[in-house]
Amino acid sequence: MIVLFLYFRVSWIKTISTRAPGSLFFVAALILICLFVPSFKMQTYVHSSLTSLLKSNLTSNIRQSIHVPDGTLDNTRAGKRASKVNRDLTERGRRKFKMLGRKDMLAINRKCSHRMPNAIIIGVMKAGTEAFSTFLTINPQVAMSLNVRSTLFFSSRYSKSLKWYKQQMTCSTSNQTTIEKAPQYFPNSLAPKRIHSMNKNIKLILLVRNPIDRAVSHFLQMKNSHPKRLRGKNFEDVVFTRGGPVNPYSVFIRFSKYSSILRNWLRYFKLSQILILDSDQFVKKPMQALAKTESFLGIQHYITKDKFVFDKQKGFPCLNVTGIPKCLGSGKGREHPKLRNTDYYKLKAHFRRYNEEFFRMTKKRYTW
Template sequence: SPTTSCGTRNVLEEVRPSSSNIGTKEDSRCESAPVFAAGQSRRLPKALIIGFNKCGSSALRSFLNIHPDVVAPTLEIRFFIDHYSKGLEWYRRQMPPSTSRQITIEKTPGYIKTVESLKRIYEFDPDVKLLVIVRNPVSRLQSQYAHHMANHPETRAANEFPFAAWMYNRTVKIHEVVEFWSDYASYIQQAYKIFPMNQFLIISEEDLEKDPLAVVKEAEVFLGLRRVVTGDVFVFNETKGFYCFNKTHPFFSSALEDGELDASTGCMIQTKGRPHPIIEERLLQKIIDFSRPKVEELFEYIVIVVVVVVVVVVVVVV
């Protein structure tokens, strides 16, 4: 392994900042004089996964990262939200090394949430490609609940906090909770006001879950990558209940750099793909009813955008 200023750790260990060392003295010392493999350096992202959390954003990053022409830091760097004042050089230093043939993709689902971070991204690179992943609001709420319970084991042990209690035990009304977690449309509209529509790829978690190959192939075209990912890269894991990487595939070695991947199974780590709670019928119907207008708004908006793009293409061609 190449030697770095941090000692004898290899290049990949050296470039994976942990949440505890981002921006710390040790981190900058390690990055001040790295020795990379021939032709490698840290490069700023050409594409960003800007939304949405609990929608499969990590699996999307990890599945794109298997492409030989893609590198991606595992951590959410949150540069355009929390670290902007540290400057672009700091941001660049958080990236893994890449060759000139590779593109860097960074994932921070919170970027889509504020106009300020979107404007900063535009200033950073008006041509940057933007990936957005959305999900059925019911599953997104179940995922958020599972996340909450995993982070509050004391309530889980007491078994006193079922999904319904989590939904109702708040200062805001349940319809507001549902609307908040189903509102993809207004954030996407907000982003469309800053970037041209052709810079977005909107993906659904359901598609990623059912057919990761189709999503990765779509992304290859969108990102201008070589079309090299084939069906044998992914394999459905019955125990996990999700598609995972085929550990015998030659591309798997690049997936191993991903800190959210379980190398022994080829699947995403345990915190990705937790069991979801069963929702009692009446509450489920309420969630569906409250979320439907938001989802319809999203679909109407996406359809309008598709029609506009088709009309523009036809006009240009004619």
Template sequence: MLWTVLLALLVLLLLQTQLSMCLKELRTGGSSLPAVSSSSSSPSSSSSSSSPYNTTQQRLPGAIIIGVRKGGTRALLEMLNLHADVEVARAEVHYFNVEEHYRRGLAWYRAQMPFTLPGQLTVEKTPGYFAAPQVPARVWDMNPAVRLLLIVRDPAERLVSDYTQVLHNRMTRHKPYQPLEELLLHKGHIDPSYKAVQRSLYHLHLARWLEVFPREQIHVVDGDALIRDPFPELRKAERFLDLPPRISPNNFYYNTTKGFYCLLSAGHDKCLDESKGRPHAPLSTQAFRKLCHYFRKPNKLFFEMVGRSFSWC
């Protein structure tokens, strides 16, 4: 009889404890259940604190537009940024080609990158990288698997555009600058020491990159074709970067006033800034022909290196 009473008391004690716990849960709104974020209805807007898989952070670039200067690097960057899986560094970082920046280390470089979700591709562009001898090995040390995009255009046209930008910058600061023909020619011949000429010798610079990176890791974009009809070049770039095809012809429209294509995304349009499409500085027909003749052999060497030719002068 005594054992029966003790057993009954034990059962009552257990029931009382369970009831107390249930009442506590009701009073606290069920706090013992997993918390549900108010933004959890949309995976893309989930709180970064709720799951490590949704955390945004600054990551080193998986792709770099390495050049060429005045070849269309800004246009290529903005067009790639139409892709939902791409985030771009807005400013040219000049990490690998400016010693002051390079000494700051990879932590500084990473801090210049945009915030991305896992699976998104970070892209940086600095056209000064292509012609700087020290850069290929430094990029390799950062990430041997990084993908490189090289956008090129007619080297003679690129040279005139290069000069035009420098001239504009000098005029803005009210500083004098020599006419292009004086810089370009020495005793009636092309002056190979002129830096704008050296930057257009694509084969010399690419040779340094190919000493470090395999050819299949460098994608060459036709800058002239990108301006004429952007979509085909963007589709090739998507494939090279292993991105799902998201950019379409509907992302572009031709602006007759500016004379080139502008971008459309989510109902908003964007045209490149006024420095793009700026009228070239004057250069005589005779001097331009000399320039085209000078680049004929270097261009041929470049065509052999990349396995394709371009319709250049």
């Protein structure tokens, strides 16, 4: 045992004598104490002292050999942390930030941190939430992830911790407003209560559109991405029963009944906490909807009309931030199949009651 003990101590001396010869006497004194005072606590103290000494001298030795001034290695570590934050972005997110001229969000040495969101875009699905969130992020005071997928924390990933959720937010500075875009939250029955438990004063943004158009767009997206989940080839096959009436259990129909879903949200949040925007008006006049949102969020009015151009072929606005017009994905402005008049009026009659209820709840009428 004594031989092994001495062997390890000698190996430490050899290492330190080559790295830090000035500390050799201190090391020898520590080993002598360890030999003649065989206490477990003393052994632990000596081991930790030697380890600390070796690390500090190694760092000093590296700095002296490559002429690195004090503090530079710490800055390098900070740079690595910043790089990790930057790597949280997907390639799609990076492209969007470049398109928006948001170089600040791509800087490697950003001094930022992950924060809980000040606002959440809760829906509705297929009402232009992706275009809206992208356009809103033109404002430098907005910090929002432009990755394709939402965190889904308050719907299907609530078993994860709030700490995990916070880490998913885009790294932001103290003068920025952190926003999450998650249109999947609106139809989820548990999301309102869960969000309220996190922050009862949070601001919510809801885009709505003609329920029939939303249902058709939802179907087309499902057909394009998950065709095997559909029980029919055409929209009519999945929203009508065999007898002809509207199928009230169809997900495309249920998600378009805004009043039924909003009622659940109003159990936890005041109507004044929810900014409700008309998606059709946003497409026609994006600047007006975005200015209204800036006021709602309490941030500076930065987005101006000259930052947009209108694509007449698609009937959808494109960005003109960097001087070169750039449009969003090919799915934006996708042409919808035309419904037969009888089917359209069946759907309109089915939604009429829910639409009128929604108008009363929001104290605003739409052209549906």
